[in-house]
Amino acid sequence: DQQVKQNSPSLSVQEGRISILNCDYTNSMFDYFLWYKKYPAEGPTFLISISSIKDKNEDGRFTVFLNKSAKHLSLHIVPSQPGDSAVYFCAAINAGGTSYGKLTFGQGTILTVHP
């Protein structure tokens, strides 16, 4: 039962353009969402998060949008840089419940930014 889905296994973008990574979830109890970036043989690095009481959060080049009715979130990276090339994971948690520490992850999207 895949409660968090990233339907695009890979995305290729030109340097300077926008990268849009998508994520869908099915569990309506999820109320906090995070994006992580991961390089091979390293642990995930936190990028940005959003609470379900918001529909947008920005941090520098990274913006996350949340559409609760569609159970969909997206990560926008503008402008994209070659150093952004990595695997991006969407994660969700029921922060208000008893799912202590339990992040549910999507399968990841490999982003490649070409110079």
Add this chain to the structure above:
Amino acid sequence: KAGVTQTPRYLIKTRGQQVTLSCSPISGHRSVSWYQQTPGQGLQFLFEYFSETQRNKGNFPGRFSGRQFSNSRSEMNVSTLELGDSALYLCASSFGTGSDTQYFGPGTRLTVL
């Protein structure tokens, strides 16, 4: 501030053996969560500890266990290793409330032969 550290970084074991992995959280963090990453199943939640108590557990067999010490350091143990236990084991620490960001360590790569 130092990040999350995990030891060892790499481990090779044979079937039937047991293994203990260690995680030191960021200073001040009291929650430690453990995850298993495999190519087929992705990142899966194992369990979470807060103030030496297990508060949550994922869907893994009882061969997977853990504990947390008074200094918030945590260990996980896998007994009677199987080939399918080969994976990257990640720990993450946070302050411990639901919306706190979890920060991950570099992981321990376990290979079971």
